Amino acid sequence: MGNNVHYLSESISWIASDDLWIEGSAIQQLHATANLPGMRRVVGMPDLHPGRGYPVGAAFFSVGRLFPALVGNDIGCGMGLWQTDIVRRKYNADKAEKRLMVLENIADPPWLEAHLPESLAQHPWRGSLGSIGGGNHFAELQQVECVFDEVRFRAAGLDAQHLLLLTHSGSRGLGQAILRQHIATFSHDGLEESSEPARRYLAEHNDALAFARLNRQLIAARLLQQLRATGQRVLDVTHNFVEACAIGGEQGWLHRKGATPDGCGPVVIPGSRGDYSWLVQPVVSETGLHSLAHGAGRKWMRGECKGRMSGKYSPAQLARTGLGSRVICRDRQLIYEEAPQAYKSVASVVDSLFQAGLAVPVARLRPLLTLKTSGGSGA
């Protein structure tokens, strides 16, 4: 224990093995968040990277105040995993690619009407339910590459003979609207915990968590229907949210921004779209503020990706990965920003967690076909 955990001070730490590179500016942002009023501890995950003012891939524990800006705009973003009935040996990549290629970006209104619960039928943001969105969001068919812990694997409801579907998305425009409105009134100062504005933010935040979870469910439903398949959800874990929590004997607020909770059973830590995803069992621990990494973490800033790669790779080349998987992404900018080269090796991230004693491996999942945005401007 304590191995791979680096302390900048008593309140600032990050988790990384010796061979895992973490950008200095992300550590600086971690340092800045530690100075927020009431902040007790901040921990960077192995996928820590710079964000807009605050780092991504980190957990923050404060007492007396909570900070909506630390959760960010995509309130409720997370990972959902489905066990499908697609038989691994019968999977036809060409056929699956053809079917997902023609899937619209946004759900068909009549389809939505038939699939939405009554309570959301008139929701102002209902139109984005069932849509993946942009950035690092995706839906991906995977096959089980190897199982390290057969007991936990089966207990999770998983079976290696059928494909899995992983969805990564959030609350779309809803979360952004909630944060924008909050910042317009309260700036970045945070909220006194028992105040009326805090109560209101938490209510809106909780709605966004449910909205995002339903979004992942409807994304999976649309894809499975398009693939003539069915599936069972085996897990759904949020990595952008704030919750009441006791740390070090003190009651306070635990914010997670790109940090996966350790108390929700097994979780998926996805690599880039050309890398494996890992199913891991978290080890409950205050060392990492009850959190794990949520992905591989960016290596390159979005803005520099196209310049670094467009001379070497065409969009068509990036639609095929080193692991032999396929990527559907008709947004020419996004396909460079989300190329595997722009991300760290997921092995270095999960190894950092394993060596720190914060998680144990359950299974490694191989990507087959990733759907990102279908884009607006055509092929």
Next chain:
DNA sequence: ATGTCC
């Protein structure tokens, strides 16, 4: 990240 800044 985003019914996105025209």
